[in-house]
Amino acid sequence: MDSRQLLQQYAAGQTDFKGIRIRSADLLEADLIGVNFSKAELSSGNFMLAYLTRVDFSETNLTNSRLSGANLNQAKLIRARLNNADLHGSSLQGADLRGAQLTLANLLDANLMDCDLRNANLSGANLSGACLRGANLREEGSNRSTNLRGANLHQTDLQGANLSGADLARVDLSQADLGDATLRGADLRGADLRGANLSGALLTEADLSEAILDNASLVNARLDRAKLIGTKANNSDFTSVTLADANLKHGSFIGSILIDAKLARCDASRADLTGADLQRSILSEGYFARTNLSQTNLTDAILIRAEISSANLNGAELTGATMPDGSTYRR
Amino acid sequence: MVPSWLLDEVAQQLESQAERRQMHQLAFAANQNRWPEDPNLLDLYRLRDIVQDLTRSYRSFEELKQGLRRALSQAPEGKAFIPAARTFLKITRQAYQGDSSAAALPSEASLDGFNPSEPAAQRLSPFETRSSDAKSHPFPPLPYDEIAATLEQSPSATRIKKLLYAVCSGEWSNDSVVLGRFRLTNLLKQLHKMSEEEESLHSALRNVVVTLNRQMEYELVAQLIQRECHRLYAPPMEISHPENALKSSAPTSYEEELLSTGPNRGSGNGVDPVPLGFYDDDEAPEPTGVLLPMGAAANQGNHLEAENLAEASPPYASPATDPSPEPWTTPDYNPDYAPSTSAHSEPGTQEVRTLDWQALAELRVELMRYANPLRVKALMFSTLYYPFDLNAGGDWSKLQTETLGDLILRLMEQFTSHNSLDEQLKLMACQLMPSDEYGSAAGAIARALRPFYP
Numbered sequence: 001m002d003s004r005q006l007l008q009q010y011a012a013g014q015t016d017f018k019g020i021r022i023r024s025a026d027l028l029e030a031d032l033i034g035v036n037f038s039k040a041e042l043s044s045g046n047f048m049l050a051y052l053t054r055v056d057f058s059e060t061n062l063t064n065s066r067l068s069g070a071n072l073n074q075a076k077l078i079r080a081r082l083n084n085a086d087l088h089g090s091s092l093q094g095a096d097l098r099g100a101q102l103t104l105a106n107l108l109d110a111n112l113m114d115c116d117l118r119n120a121n122l123s124g125a126n127l128s129g130a131c132l133r134g135a136n137l138r139e140e141g142s143n144r145s146t147n148l149r150g151a152n153l154h155q156t157d158l159q160g161a162n163l164s165g166a167d168l169a170r171v172d173l174s175q176a177d178l179g180d181a182t183l184r185g186a187d188l189r190g191a192d193l194r195g196a197n198l199s200g201a202l203l204t205e206a207d208l209s210e211a212i213l214d215n216a217s218l219v220n221a222r223l224d225r226a227k228l229i230g231t232k233a234n235n236s237d238f239t240s241v242t243l244a245d246a247n248l249k250h251g252s253f254i255g256s257i258l259i260d261a262k263l264a265r266c267d268a269s270r271a272d273l274t275g276a277d278l279q280r281s282i283l284s285e286g287y288f289a290r291t292n293l294s295q296t297n298l299t300d301a302i303l304i305r306a307e308i309s310s311a312n313l314n315g316a317e318l319t320g321a322t323m324p325d326g327s328t329y330r331r
Numbered sequence: 332m333v334p335s336w337l338l339d340e341v342a343q344q345l346e347s348q349a350e351r352r353q354m355h356q357l358a359f360a361a362n363q364n365r366w367p368e369d370p371n372l373l374d375l376y377r378l379r380d381i382v383q384d385l386t387r388s389y390r391s392f393e394e395l396k397q398g399l400r401r402a403l404s405q406a407p408e409g410k411a412f413i414p415a416a417r418t419f420l421k422i423t424r425q426a427y428q429g430d431s432s433a434a435a436l437p438s439e440a441s442l443d444g445f446n447p448s449e450p451a452a453q454r455l456s457p458f459e460t461r462s463s464d465a466k467s468h469p470f471p472p473l474p475y476d477e478i479a480a481t482l483e484q485s486p487s488a489t490r491i492k493k494l495l496y497a498v499c500s501g502e503w504s505n506d507s508v509v510l511g512r513f514r515l516t517n518l519l520k521q522l523h524k525m526s527e528e529e530e531s532l533h534s535a536l537r538n539v540v541v542t543l544n545r546q547m548e549y550e551l552v553a554q555l556i557q558r559e560c561h562r563l564y565a566p567p568m569e570i571s572h573p574e575n576a577l578k579s580s581a582p583t584s585y586e587e588e589l590l591s592t593g594p595n596r597g598s599g600n601g602v603d604p605v606p607l608g609f610y611d612d613d614e615a616p617e618p619t620g621v622l623l624p625m626g627a628a629a630n631q632g633n634h635l636e637a638e639n640l641a642e643a644s645p646p647y648a649s650p651a652t653d654p655s656p657e658p659w660t661t662p663d664y665n666p667d668y669a670p671s672t673s674a675h676s677e678p679g680t681q682e683v684r685t686l687d688w689q690a691l692a693e694l695r696v697e698l699m700r701y702a703n704p705l706r707v708k709a710l711m712f713s714t715l716y717y718p719f720d721l722n723a724g725g726d727w728s729k730l731q732t733e734t735l736g737d738l739i740l741r742l743m744e745q746f747t748s749h750n751s752l753d754e755q756l757k758l759m760a761c762q763l764m765p766s767d768e769y770g771s772a773a774g775a776i777a778r779a780l781r782p783f784y785p
Contacts, residue, residue: 029765048721049705068727069705088731089705109708109735111699129734131699155736157692177692195545235550 003027010035038076117146124150131157138182139165333386333426335717342379344422351378353415360402361385361395363511382423387745392427396420473523478559479515490552491515497539498522505744519560529564533557691736694779702775703768704735710772711738714759715745742780749784753777 025045038058049069079099091111137146170190213233248268269289288311300320318329389395495518526532536553709719746752760769
């Protein structure tokens with residue numbers, strides 16, 4: 001069967017093309033709404049600007065296909081092979097992409113709102129400018145998580161997305177919008193999060209070691225038990241953040257705002273917080289061995305039972321702070 | 332907007348003329364308000380693109396003629412360029428069909444504003460950037476030119492200029508035409524004048540940097556500026572104080588520039604620049620964030636300023652005199668960044684707002700939700716440049732280089748009123764196939780952008 005026959009049969013009312021084999025199909029701007037293409041062989045096809053809403057592409061081979069501008073809203077793409085596919089400006093709102101292979105796919109400016117991307121492989125994919133609001137990328141089962149290694153998520157909109165346990169190690173997330181996103185247990189080691197918005201994000205037990213968070217906003221974010229070993233987060237906004245039991249060893253938080261931050265029991269040994277604003281922060285039972293707290297503002301901070309004996313407090317403002325022994329610091 | 336085919340035709344005719352090189356130079360100068368001293372510079376700008384820009388900037392043929400007159404005044408041997416200017420006007424007149432001022436053929440008289448025998452100093456346009464006070468300077472000259480030359484060598488030269496312009500003028504601009512009107516040397520002079528202490532220089536730069544979306548990059552730019560400007564703050568024994576060096580009864584050429592072009596809060600009154608929520612994206616189309624409420628510049632001005640403002644001719648009219656404020660100055664007003672110069676605001680003047688990244692993200696979401704993202708991009712591309720061809724590989728490559736966010740910002744930069752934007756989108760949608768799909772995209776774009784226009 002070729003593309004022309006396919007369109008003729010569809011026009012005649014047939015919608016079930018399960019297992020069909022058409023390589024390099026020419027279906028530019030074709031209207032194939034609701035068709036069943038599951039387990040089909042459609043690699044290297046041209047589906048640009050095609051109407052493919054609610055199409056079933058489950059386990060279909062769409063490798064190297066051109067799907068720019070295609071409307072794939074609510075399509076089923078479960079375990080579909082979309083490696084190296086061009087999905088520039090496509091619309092995949094509410095599509096089911098569980099376990100889909102999207103390695104090196106181009107998803108520039110694609111609409112992926114409310115998509116199910118659990119267990120999908122997006123390694124090396126270009127998601128720049130894509131919108132993934134409300135998308136589900138959380139770890140599914142115990143075996144695998146959504147793979148985004150080497151993906152480009154610069155300026156990607158991931159507001160409210162669920163990325164629990166996702167593999168985002170060394171991913172470019174600079175200026176990405178992760179506001180209110182769920183990143184519980186996500187692997188963000190070495191990720192580039194410069195200028196990213198993580199306000200209200202849930203990062204409990206996430207691993208942000210060696211990540212770069214300079215100029216990022218983490219207002220009201222939750223980072224309980226998170227790992228920030230060697231993390232660089234200079235001039236960032238951590239206002240009202242929760243970092244209880246977090247590991248901040250060797251981290252750099254120079255000039256950052258940590259007003260009202262909750263850092264109880266955190267390990268900030270050898271971290272550099274020079275010039276940070278820690279007003280009213282809770283540092284109880286924190287471990288600040290050789291931590292650089294010079295020029296910090298610790299006004300009204302709570303340091304009960306915190307280990308600060310070897311910390312550098314030169315030039316720190318401690319007025320009203322509750323000291324480790326429970327006394328209030330008076331100038 | 333001039334149809335693409337007509338622009339092609341005009342460009343073709345211009346290219347076929349013997350004086351095409353001179354016309355190219357003149358068009359460049361009229362467009363960028365600087366003479367292309369470097370002969371290689373012209374090769375970077377296609378004549379067709381320049382003409383397109385000119386027809387967008389100069390809304391009437393009469394304005395174009397004025398622009399050409401200014402360009403002639405910048406030409407090294409202005410008289411020699413007059414025939415080329417006449418031919419240029421004769422050909423580009425076609426692009427102003429329907430404009431009554433284009434009905435008359437350009438003659439010698441149409442260029443009578445230019446007198447080649449007039450001394451160069453008297454021929455300075457309101458935007459002229461040559462400084463002329465060096466010889467009369469009673470103090471050892473400060474190394475502004477050297478610093479400017481060093482900064483201009485930097486790969487971040489454009490960002491340096493943008494940042495300096497923002498600090499000095501109190502407004503952010505990504506518009507190369509606006510920025511092209513200012514010499515880096517004069518901006519440095521003004522910055523130095525505003526920042527008597529090295530520490531205040533740091534604050535002035537920092538105040539702007541913290542409002543940018545690319546703080547990291549601009550922080551480095553600010554550091555570079557500070558490093559280079561350090562020598563301006565050497566002990567008084569080495570260099571005379573800039574306040575003395577710059578005090579003069581006559582305004583500096585920078586002041587003249589600013590007085591001629593719009594809001595000027597910072598100069599002369601010691602007021603630090605007021606930070607706003609600037610949006611900058613170097614790879615993206617960049618909006619201009621104006622700091623002052625419209626009319627504030629006029630309110631704080633003096634007679635000289637008012638005169639200069641009155642003399643400023645379109646398309647460089649000051650916002651203070653421009654009845655249609657730029658659209659990208661309106662969205663998403665952030666009161667935290669409201670200018671502290673509220674005393675300058677006139678009751679009833681329109682508050683100026685800037686488009687921040689959050690507003691842009693919401694816009695993108697709205698467009699993606701209600702229209703096909705690729706069609707939206709293709710339509711925006713077509714409206715901005717030329718009709719997008721689905722079968723042209725080059726067009727696809729170009730579309731890949733600009734994100735939807737980039738195109739939104741460029742569109743808002745290009746169209747100063749919602750009506751004209753709406754019209755152009757609809758017009759272009761009719762030219763693209765299938766026009767109903769693009770018509771739908773046009774409606775979605777116009778609706779989404781409506782709240783951002785006054």
